[in-house]
Amino acid sequence: MDKFRIGIIGTGYVGLVTGACLSDMGHTVYCMDIDEKVIKDLKSGQLPIYEPGLAELVAQGKERGNLFFTTYIEEVTDNCEIIYLAVGTPQSLDGGADLSQIYEAARSIRDSASRHTIVVTKSTVPVGTGGGLQHLLAEREDNEVSFSYVSNPEFLREGSAIKDFLEPDRIIIGSSDEESLDKMESIYRPLGVPMVRTDVKSAEMIKYASNAFLATKISFINEIANVCEEVGADIDVVAQGMGMDKRIGTSFLKAGIGYGGSCFPKDVQALKQLAGNTGYVFQLLNSVIEVNN
Ligand SMILES: NC(=O)C1=CN([C@@H]2O[C@H](COP(=O)(O)OP(=O)(O)OC[C@H]3O[C@@H](n4cnc5c(N)ncnc54)[C@H](O)[C@@H]3O)[C@@H](O)[C@H]2O)C=CC1
Ligand SMILES: O=C(O)[C@H]1O[C@H](OP(=O)(O)OP(=O)(O)OC[C@H]2O[C@@H](n3ccc(=O)[nH]c3=O)[C@H](O)[C@@H]2O)[C@H](O)[C@@H](O)[C@@H]1O
Structure with a gap:
């Protein structure tokens, strides 16, 4: 099985569960958040949420040396070839999704990337957001830096998050880049669950x-x-x-x-x-x- 170096931007409910589970699956994971207290607490073993099994996975990942926590985006972009976006998309005043966190996070990846990077959106974002993010990332592309984009929405429930992540009914991966889809499939294949391979808009x-x-x-x-x-x-x-x-x-x-x-x-x-x-x-x-x- 391929092992990747994976970054997670946003270490909240979905980000922390995703990071802990991916490290448990053998990948090296860098969880990043702008909230310094969350990261400081995680480094000292305190979790921001309670989910059955989560504290154990985090402790094991830290001990094995394949789960890291940081507030520095460069630590993620320097080390990781695949970076997940797991920041919040709360309701905005007009009822739609407030996408400011996701755009800010994507901008930070764009500006500090130093290699080809697959950007994977785990956050729930309206159809069309992937197109907007790809446009933003492309502003930076040069000989050294380029981006591929994947939509990989999450279906976990609060209270059974670890089980839902590791034993989902299906995994959805959407992209126009076949190579990125292959890599995403290889990450999730060990779970042995059905995968739907599609385009970004359909995944969203x-x-x-x-x-x-x-x-x-x-x-x-x-x-x-x-x-x-x-x-x-x-x-x-x-x-x-x-x-x-x-x-x-x-x-x-x-x-x-x-x-x-x-x-x-x-x-x-x-x-x-x-x-x-x-x-x-x-x-x-x-x-x-x-x-x-
Ligand atoms: N909570 C849930 O049960 C589920 C949530 N989702 C979706 O996943 C997304 C994340 O939700 P939650 O994890 O619940 O949110 P959350 O609020 O628990 O975590 C978001 C984290 O992102 C961090 N953040 C914000 N901007 C950042 C930036 N620029 N760089 C780095 N970190 C940044 C925040 O400090 C926070 O710790 C949302 O789109 C949500 O709809 C999807 C499935 C389940
Ligand atoms: O996108 C998300 O954030 C997540 O939203 C829900 O997960 P969650 O909100 O954690 O919890 P649920 O157990 O699904 O409950 C949602 C709400 O529906 C209510 N509910 C649920 C089931 C039911 O039969 N009746 C009912 O009133 C619950 O009381 C609760 O208010 C979905 O179940 C997840 O698949 C999804 O990933």
Whole structure:
């Protein structure tokens, strides 16, 4: 199996889990963050989040000497041939995704790169962002420095992040560069899970469409719960009976107060906004959001 030197820009939830898991898979990983406290704490063994198994993977990586933490972008660009972007993409005031962190991070790679680098976006970004980032990176290209770009969205859940990263239902990799796709495939092949090899825009859309579909399932079951209450049916049994149909499936049929968490609300809004920017009114998503509110 090929072993790579991999950088991770943004050592938050997704970045730290990705870095710890990739080091566990035998790669040499440099996790970078602009938050000095996060990096200082990680160096001294304190983690910013709790995830089952994460502290152990971080400790093992440090002990083995293939997991490093830094605030210096040069330490990443000097050492790594593949660099993941795992910074935040929070909701902006207009409902779309705020891409300032991702552009800032890409700019820092562009400006300090000293070799050919594959830039891999793990953060959730709207369709078209990959094109914008490639444009930004290309501004720097010369005889020594060049970039390839890959979209590799993440599907982990908070609370089962390590398991979700190491045992995903599928891995999505999108790029126009076949060589980069081959390298990405070789990174993930040991996991033995299906991989979808596609273009950047389709990869970006798979992430939003997946989160929006799961959110739709939750809003749907919450609407069914409301009707159950009116007609005297038992929503738990109804969800169980529906879920036994393999085409429907048992997951994400738990009625409750609606979907929350750090991503569904912002990602559903961002997809609505993305469609709206093309002049398309995504009526179903409007209802999903309305039901959830
Ligand atoms: N949290 C989750 O469960 C999941 C999140 N995602 C997506 O992954 C992305 C990251 O999310 P989280 O890890 O939750 O965010 P987070 O907020 O936990 O971490 C982001 C990190 O990036 C750092 N950062 C910001 N700008 C930087 C820069 N220029 N250079 C270096 N570091 C920088 C921040 O200091 C922070 O530590 C988002 O796009 C999110 O939608 C995807 C799947 C699951
Ligand atoms: O993009 C992301 O950030 C992530 O968003 C979710 O992960 P997460 O938000 O960590 O947690 P979930 O367990 O999916 O729960 C999301 C919300 O849906 C709600 N939910 C979930 C399941 C259900 O049956 N009913 C329900 O109301 C939960 O209470 C919670 O508010 C997705 O499940 C991940 O695949 C995705 O990577």
